[in-house]
Amino acid sequence: MADTWLATLITETPQQGFELAITLSRRGVKYTQPDTEVLHKLRPEYAHDAGALTAASHVIALNFQTIAAANNYWRK
Amino acid sequence: MADTWLATLITETPQQGFELAITLSRRGVKYTQPDTEVLHKLRPEYAHDAGALTAASHVIALNFQTIAAANNYWRK
Amino acid sequence: MADTWLATLITETPQQGFELAITLSRRGVKYTQPDTEVLHKLRPEYAHDAGALTAASHVIALNFQTIAAANNYWRK
Amino acid sequence: MADTWLATLITETPQQGFELAITLSRRGVKYTQPDTEVLHKLRPEYAHDAGALTAASHVIALNFQTIAAANNYWRK
Amino acid sequence: MADTWLATLITETPQQGFELAITLSRRGVKYTQPDTEVLHKLRPEYAHDAGALTAASHVIALNFQTIAAANNYWRK
Amino acid sequence: MADTWLATLITETPQQGFELAITLSRRGVKYTQPDTEVLHKLRPEYAHDAGALTAASHVIALNFQTIAAANNYWRK
Numbered sequence: 001m002a003d004t005w006l007a008t009l010i011t012e013t014p015q016q017g018f019e020l021a022i023t024l025s026r027r028g029v030k031y032t033q034p035d036t037e038v039l040h041k042l043r044p045e046y047a048h049d050a051g052a053l054t055a056a057s058h059v060i061a062l063n064f065q066t067i068a069a070a071n072n073y074w075r076k
Numbered sequence: 077m078a079d080t081w082l083a084t085l086i087t088e089t090p091q092q093g094f095e096l097a098i099t100l101s102r103r104g105v106k107y108t109q110p111d112t113e114v115l116h117k118l119r120p121e122y123a124h125d126a127g128a129l130t131a132a133s134h135v136i137a138l139n140f141q142t143i144a145a146a147n148n149y150w151r152k
Numbered sequence: 153m154a155d156t157w158l159a160t161l162i163t164e165t166p167q168q169g170f171e172l173a174i175t176l177s178r179r180g181v182k183y184t185q186p187d188t189e190v191l192h193k194l195r196p197e198y199a200h201d202a203g204a205l206t207a208a209s210h211v212i213a214l215n216f217q218t219i220a221a222a223n224n225y226w227r228k
Numbered sequence: 229m230a231d232t233w234l235a236t237l238i239t240e241t242p243q244q245g246f247e248l249a250i251t252l253s254r255r256g257v258k259y260t261q262p263d264t265e266v267l268h269k270l271r272p273e274y275a276h277d278a279g280a281l282t283a284a285s286h287v288i289a290l291n292f293q294t295i296a297a298a299n300n301y302w303r304k
Numbered sequence: 305m306a307d308t309w310l311a312t313l314i315t316e317t318p319q320q321g322f323e324l325a326i327t328l329s330r331r332g333v334k335y336t337q338p339d340t341e342v343l344h345k346l347r348p349e350y351a352h353d354a355g356a357l358t359a360a361s362h363v364i365a366l367n368f369q370t371i372a373a374a375n376n377y378w379r380k
Numbered sequence: 381m382a383d384t385w386l387a388t389l390i391t392e393t394p395q396q397g398f399e400l401a402i403t404l405s406r407r408g409v410k411y412t413q414p415d416t417e418v419l420h421k422l423r424p425e426y427a428h429d430a431g432a433l434t435a436a437s438h439v440i441a442l443n444f445q446t447i448a449a450a451n452n453y454w455r456k
Contacts, residue, residue: 004317006318006319006322007317007318009318009377009378010379013082013083014083014084014085015080015081015082018082018103022107024322024365024368027322028326028360028362028364029358029361031323031364032351032361033351033352033357038351038352039357042353042354042357045354047109047114049354050122051127051128051355052354052355052358053105053108053118054105054128054131054135055358055362056104056108056358057102057103057104057105057108057135058131058134058138058362059358059362060104060107061101061104061135061138062362062369064142065141065142065369066365066368066369066377068142068145068146069372069373069377070372070377070378070379073085073145073146074146075086075146090158090159090160091156091157091158094158094179095183098183123185123190124190124194125194126194126197126198126201126204127204127207129181129194130181130204130207130211132181132184133177133178133180133211134180134207134210134211134214136180136183137176137177137180137214140215141214141217141218144161144218144221145221149218149221150161151162165232165235166235167232167234167235170234170252174256174259199260199261200261200270201270202273202274203279203280203283205257205260205261205267206257206284207283208256208257208260209253209254209255209256209257209287210256210283210286213252213253213256213287213290213291214290216252216291216294217290217293217294220237220294220297221297225294225297225298226236241386241387242386242389243384243386243387246407250408250411275412275413276418276422277422278422278426279431279432279435281409281422282409282432282439283435284408284409284412285405285409285439286435286439286442288408288411289404289408289439289442289443289446292404292443292446293442293445296389296446296449296450297449301446301450302388302389302450303390303450308395309395310393310394310395310398311393311395312394313448313453313454314455328398328441328444329437330437331398331437332402332436332437332438332440333434333437335399335440336427336436336437337428342428343433346430349430353430355431356430356431356434359434359435359438360434362438363434363437363438363441366445367444369445370441370444370445370453373449374448374453374454374455
């Protein structure tokens with residue numbers, strides 16, 4: 001992928017960090033399956049399956065660990 | 077999601093940290109499936125499946141790792 | 153849950169830390185399915201399934217990571 | 229469990245640390261299913277299933293992370 | 305494997321780090337199944353399965369944790 | 381297992397560290413199923429299943445986290 005989509009792990013707030021974690025999780029999928037049409041076809045089934053939703057939340061949690069550490073947990 | 081739901085990772089007690097970990101885990105699901113009606117329909121099946129409950133506890137454990145580190149493990 | 157069940161992550165010994173990790177793992181389940189009757193019904197099937205037992209041990213390992221770090225690995 | 233089985237996370241060598249990680253992984257199972265007769269019955273099926281063996285190795289890897297950190301990675 | 309494919313974990317940007325995480329994840333597969341023809345045959349099915357794509361993203365997240373830490377999170 | 385197979389987590393290069401992570405992952409399997417004949421029988425099925433290959437890469441990623449930390453990420 002030629003575009004720049006991840007210039008920094010630093011965010012202003014934990015919530016923005018969490019949303020960045022979601023971006024990373026989706027990018028992990030996109031690098032494996034770059035065809036967005038395929039991804040859109042998988043979505044309905046995916047978004048109605050409790051196991052799949054938990055698995056998505058699982059990957060987000062892992063990426064959030066990374067981003068939270070990068071931001072020193074937004075401690076003041 | 078426009079609302080602010082995660083302003084800080086800091087909590088007063090470990091238990092509040094654990095409960096925040098649950099919030100993060102659910103938010104991870106909600107960002108993927110924002111339709112609460114769909115989520116409510118999935119719930120009964122989900123909450124009666126041992127594997128699904130363990131998977132939920134798994135994600136909570138990961139988020140709790142992050143929050144516990146953020147709070148320096150509530151050491152005094 | 154109104155009661156206080158997690159006042160500290162600090163334990164005297166690694167073994168008590170491991171047992172606290174088990175408590176956290178079970179609480180993660182209980183927050184998702186608070187009905188203990190349902191949980192008891194799931195138990196027999198669960199406790200006789202190798203995959204489920206490994207998954208339980210998996211969550212315990214994650215929570216033990218957190219607790220061991222909190223206790224500075226009980227180094228002297 | 230009344231007996232003391234985990235007095236320290238410190239081991240002399242990485243290999244002993246890895247073996248302790250196996251002990252922790254098995255204890256995580258045993259706390260959930262204390263009946264050793266049941267565990268023995270599950271074993272043959274379990275030990276012939278590639279997925280189950282990988283899952284076991286997975287839990288060992290997590291516990292080894294904890295033990296390796298406790299031992300400061302046996303650096304000299 | 306005789307060739308050198310991993311000389312350093314250090315990358316200039318987080319995005320390059322993420323892409324290195326993908327490389328590590330694929331190498332983990334390749335060491336287990338070195339026959340690229342077999343891997344290519346598995347690919348279509350794999351790339352159209354939401355669970356498999358999430359699992360891939362999961363492994364990438366873990367490797368990205370390692371690489372991000374190695375790079376001190378690209379903090380300036 | 382009586383033989384010494386893990387004397388140190390320190391390696392010269394990240395690639396050797398990755399290969400050590402593979403060794404740890406396989407040892408985790410071998411401790412659970414020591415019969416190499418059984419393991420060899422499982423291999424063909426295993427090495428042709430995308431999910432199993434991803435799971436193997438997953439365990440390698442976890443062990444690589446440990447080894448990379450032990451080596452202070454091979455930073456110079």
